Amino acid sequence: MKKIYCNLDTCLACKTCELACALAHSESKDLESAIKESPKPKQRIRLQKTAKGPVYLLQCRHCEEPACILACMSAAMSKDPKTGLVRVDEKKCVGCGMCVMACPYGALIIDDEKKISLKCDHCIMLLEKIGKKEAACVAACPTKTLVFCEFDDLKNQFAPKKLTGY
Amino acid sequence: MKYLIIGNCAAGIHALEAIREVDKTGRVTVVSDEPFPAYCRCLISYYLAGTRTEADLEMRPKGHYNLMNVNTILGKRAVKIDFKNRMVILDDDRRLDFDKLLIATGASAKPLGAEGENLKGCFKFRTIEDTRNIIEMCKETKDAVVLGGGLIGLKAAYGLKKRGLNVKIIIKSGQVMSQIVDKGGAEIIKRQFEKNGVEILTGLAAKKIFGNGKVHGAELDNGQSVKCEIIIIGKGVDSNLDLVKNTEIKTHWGILSNNKMETNIKDIFAAGDVAETIDLATGEPTINALWSAAAEQGRIAGFNMAGKPRIYEGSCAENAVEFFGLPVISLGIHRPQGEGFQEVISNQPEKFRYKKLVFKQNRLAGVVIVGDFKNAGVFLSLIKSKADVSGIKDILMEDSFDYSKMKDIIPKKKEGVLITTTIDAKEIFG
Numbered sequence: 201m202k203k204i205y206c207n208l209d210t211c212l213a214c215k216t217c218e219l220a221c222a223l224a225h226s227e228s229k230d231l232e233s234a235i236k237e238s239p240k241p242k243q244r245i246r247l248q249k250t251a252k253g254p255v256y257l258l259q260c261r262h263c264e265e266p267a268c269i270l271a272c273m274s275a276a277m278s279k280d281p282k283t284g285l286v287r288v289d290e291k292k293c294v295g296c297g298m299c300v301m302a303c304p305y306g307a308l309i310i311d312d313e314k315k316i317s318l319k320c321d322h323c324i325m326l327l328e329k330i331g332k333k334e335a336a337c338v339a340a341c342p343t344k345t346l347v348f349c350e351f352d353d354l355k356n357q358f359a360p361k362k363l364t365g366y
Numbered sequence: 367m368k369y370l371i372i373g374n375c376a377a378g379i380h381a382l383e384a385i386r387e388v389d390k391t392g393r394v395t396v397v398s399d400e401p402f403p404a405y406c407r408c409l410i411s412y413y414l415a416g417t418r419t420e421a422d423l424e425m426r427p428k429g430h431y432n433l434m435n436v437n438t439i440l441g442k443r444a445v446k447i448d449f450k451n452r453m454v455i456l457d458d459d460r461r462l463d464f465d466k467l468l469i470a471t472g473a474s475a476k477p478l479g480a481e482g483e484n485l486k487g488c489f490k491f492r493t494i495e496d497t498r499n500i501i502e503m504c505k506e507t508k509d510a511v512v513l514g515g516g517l518i519g520l521k522a523a524y525g526l527k528k529r530g531l532n533v534k535i536i537i538k539s540g541q542v543m544s545q546i547v548d549k550g551g552a553e554i555i556k557r558q559f560e561k562n563g564v565e566i567l568t569g570l571a572a573k574k575i576f577g578n579g580k581v582h583g584a585e586l587d588n589g590q591s592v593k594c595e596i597i598i599i600g601k602g603v604d605s606n607l608d609l610v611k612n613t614e615i616k617t618h619w620g621i622l623s624n625n626k627m628e629t630n631i632k633d634i635f636a637a638g639d640v641a642e643t644i645d646l647a648t649g650e651p652t653i654n655a656l657w658s659a660a661a662e663q664g665r666i667a668g669f670n671m672a673g674k675p676r677i678y679e680g681s682c683a684e685n686a687v688e689f690f691g692l693p694v695i696s697l698g699i700h701r702p703q704g705e706g707f708q709e710v711i712s713n714q715p716e717k718f719r720y721k722k723l724v725f726k727q728n729r730l731a732g733v734v735i736v737g738d739f740k741n742a743g744v745f746l747s748l749i750k751s752k753a754d755v756s757g758i759k760d761i762l763m764e765d766s767f768d769y770s771k772m773k774d775i776i777p778k779k780k781e782g783v784l785i786t787t788t789i790d791a792k793e794i795f796g
Contacts, residue, residue, distance in 0.1 A: 248770035256770035267743070270380065270665065271658035271684075273408035275425045292422070294412055297686035297693055297739040302658060304747035304776075306769045310693070310739050 201284035204245075204322070204335055204348050206257040211247075211345045213255045218243040220340030224323050239313035244320040245337050257346075259337075260307045260320040262286045268319075271302035276317070285324060288317050322348075367392035369671060370454055370462055372444045372609065373470030374398030375407055376657050377638030377664030379425060381468050384668025386434050392672070394436045395462060397454070401441035402494055403431070408657050410497040414525030420494060444471070444609055449631065466633050466671040469610065469621060470664060473603035473639035473655055478513060482575030482584075488597045491522045503596055504529050510596040511535075511584055513572050515542040517687065519600030520555075523564050524689055526596070533564045534592055536584070538571040545602075546685050546696040550713050551720045551734045558692045558718060572597075603655055605640045618642055620653045625678050627667035635671055637663035644680040646750050647698035647731050654681040682750050686742060692718060695742040698749045699724050699732035707731065710763055723763060728756040744769050751777050 219231075226234035226241030234241050245259040262279075266286050269277040276292035277299055279285070288299075295315035300308045308319050323335040332339065334348040347354075369385055371378045374396050382394055404425040412418040431438050439456065446455040453461045475490035477483060487507075489500050500522075504510075508531060512523045515537030526533045535542075541552035542559070556566050572584040575597055583593040605620040616622045616630045620642035627635050627643075638660035645652040659681040669676040685696045700722075702709065708725040717737065723745075724732035730748045744767075748755060753775045761767050 248768045249766075250770040250773075256773070258769055267658075267662075270661035273376075273657040274406050294409065294418070295688060296408070297688055297695070297742070298658060300739040301684055301686035301695060301697070301742040301746060303743035304769075306741040306744040308743070315688075315691075 201262065202322075202348055202350055203262060204259060204320070204338060204346055205354055207345050207347070208255065208257070210343050211255055211257065212343055213247055214342065215247055216340050216342055217245050217257070217337035217346060218247065220336040221245045221320075224326055224336035225318075239311065242309075242311055242318055244309075244318050258305060258307055260286060260303075261305060262320075262322075267302040267304065268299035268308060271298040273298050285322055286319070287321055287324070288319055290314075290316050293317050367672075368463060368465045369394045369468070370464035370466070371396045371468045371470060372398075372454065373468070373472055373638060373640075374400065374404050374438070374440065375425075375470070375472055375638065376660035377470035377472075377641075377667070378468070379404045380661045380664035381470065381635075381637060381668035381671070382434060382436055384665045385672045386436075388669060388672035388674045390435075394434070395439065395464075396431070396436055397439045397442060397444050397456065397462070399441065399443040400493060400495075403428075403438075403440070405494060407492070410491065410494065411521035411525045413494070413497050414491075414500060414522065415528035417528065420498070423494065447609060447613060447615075447634075449614060452633075464633075467635065468664075468667050468671060469615075469629070469634065469636045469640060470638040470660075470667075471606040471609055471640045472660075473605050475518070475599065476601040476604050478572065478575075478599045478601060480572055480574050482577060482581070483597075483599065485575055485577045485581045486579060487577070487581030487595050488575055488599065491518055491598050491600060492603070500526075500596065500598070501529075504531060507595040508532060509534075509594040510598065511572075511592055511594040512598045512600055513584070514600030514602070515539070515566070515568070516545055516600055516602060517543065517685070518602070519598070520559070520689060521687075522598045522600055523559065526598070527562060527564050531596070534594070535559070535564060535566045536570050536572060536586065536592070537566065537568045540568050542566065542568075543694075543696075546683065546700060547694065547736075548700050548722060548734055550711060550722065551694070551696075551700075551736045554715055554718050554720050554736045555689060555692065555694060557715075558689055562690045603639065605642075605653060605655075607640065618651065622651070623663075623678075625680075626670040626676070627663050627678055628670065633671075635667040637667040643678065646680040646682045646752070652681070654683050656681070656684060658684060679750070682746065684746055686739060688739075693735075693737060693739040695733065695735040695739060695745075697733040697742070697746050698730070699726075700734050702726070702731065710759075712763060721763065725755070725759065728754045730755050730762070741768055744772065747776060748772060753777060 221243040222241040248256045276289045293316040338346045338348045405423040443457040475492040510526045510531045512519045512535045570586045621636035623636045623641045639655040666676045666678045710723045712721045719737035722734045733745045
């Protein structure tokens with residue numbers, strides 16, 4: 201499946217992706233209105249700083265065997281058999297935290313206002329409804345550090361040794 | 367191929383889905399003594415609280431069994447295994463043949479073992495039916511008592527309080543959640559309940575339940591009486607072993623399962639709350655009666671039954687729970703006993719925050735965190751993979767700790783292992 205990958209060598213840690221992510225998941229999709237929304241729109245992609253200094257980009261990997269789905273006691277987590285996308289059904293989610301506990305990457309968080317689990321959904325709503333071609337973070341990245349592609353196509357995107365994670 | 371699954375909860379459903387991923391045509395039959403389609407058992411506290419309806423508890427959409435091409439026999443109990451003829455006999459004398467059998471009979475709530483526990487108004491809290499009956503009773507009730515301060519007891523108390531009842535929790539040990547949280551963390555959880563109007567009495571047990579046909583109250587072992595119309599018994603669970611008792615299937619606390627989730631009898635598998643496996647944190651055989659463990663074991667059993675080899679490395683005590691908005695995480699060994707352990711604690715009771723890490727030599731053995739869910743899975747992955755954390759011990763306690771700080775020390779996933787303990791090379795590279 202296509203996933204979001206990051207070339208950390210060109211990442212400036214500007215956090216434009218985080219902002220774009222929160223905006224894409226806001227009600228209004230408009231920055232000026234979105235910052236006044238309650239509950240606040242929240243990002244599902246996060247920049248982390250590694251122990252050695254460089255940044256590391258973290259979002260859901262849409263694993264082949266997702267631990268979050270097995271741990272989800274409300275059956276809110278599921279993997280789309282066609283696209284491979286791991287999604288959370290916000291109506292079923294009770295915010296119990298089991299998926300957060302299961303994800304070995306720490307890619308999930310609980311929205312402390314809405315009490316539901318938040319995760320990267322590849323902006324599927326945007327893609328389906330507005331007909332965009334890529335997730336908001338990828339589209340917004342000013343240095344083209346983020347790409348949305350198949351794993352096997354990565355070598356066309358970056359030199360392999362520069363690929364330090366995604 | 368004829369597959370038979372006894373049990374229709376986390377392990378059973380995940381097993382049948384795994385079987386169907388591999389084998390689209392084999393005959394699959396699911397038997398359960400509960401008359402409902404599979405439901406999310408852990409959500410009964412939300413049903414009790416009134417924040418979820420019974421319909422919300424359904425684990426799979428309507429028509430799922432049809433889609434999976436599965437034969438269901440619900441509301442019937444499997445009573446005997448005929449090993450010679452490879453059949454399971456149900457309580458209506460029906461005989462079901464199998465090539466591969468999964469025993470996922472789960473567990474049942476333990477009885478109190480005191481006088482009066484059969485009075486009307488005295489409940490266990492395990493099934494939809496229990497919850498229905500409690501909710502019905504709540505309509506004419508003001509005061510409730512919960513016996514037991516473990517997960518079941520606290521979740522029941524939470525649900526009853528949300529329904530507007532006066533709730534008292536009576537706990538035999540000196541603290542809440544003594545099985546999964548240490549004293550420091552428990553103190554904060556207790557205060558959270560008290561802040562939300564639930565009374566907690568520790569160091570006390572119910573000697574008997576009194577009433578006249580109906581519950582009127584409980585008499586405690588210090589002579590004190592508490593009046594109430596509802597009593598919920600939350601004393602833990604026992605594996606449902608009736609089906610295999612006095613048979614050739616080996617049991618201890620539960621059914622002994624190997625790393626394929628197979629029992630000592632070929633082609634007979636066990637998964638979920640009835641299965642005893644190796645604990646990854648302690649190395650000892652145990653039953654971690656958890657939704658996540660049951661689901662993973664069921665899935666692995668399903669794959670192995672269908673001929674796709676998958677290895678189960680073991681279970682781990684792993685709990686995430688939230689009470690009145692307070693997150694609680696408990697992983698692995700929370701109260702170390704024996705030599706070679708080291709504990710690091712950060713306690714901020716005024717902020718309702720507590721964090722304890724337990725190390726055994728150079729690896730992480732246990733975690734208790736109250737007040738925050740963040741990165742719990744990263745800690746769990748460190749425990750399960752037995753990673754050498756000696757280089758990052760200091761930063762593990764910091765709030766800024768996250769996956770990026772430990773990604774290089776997690777061992778790579780081994781061949782055949784399903785998930786969770788280690789990272790898949792394809793998911794992380796570089």
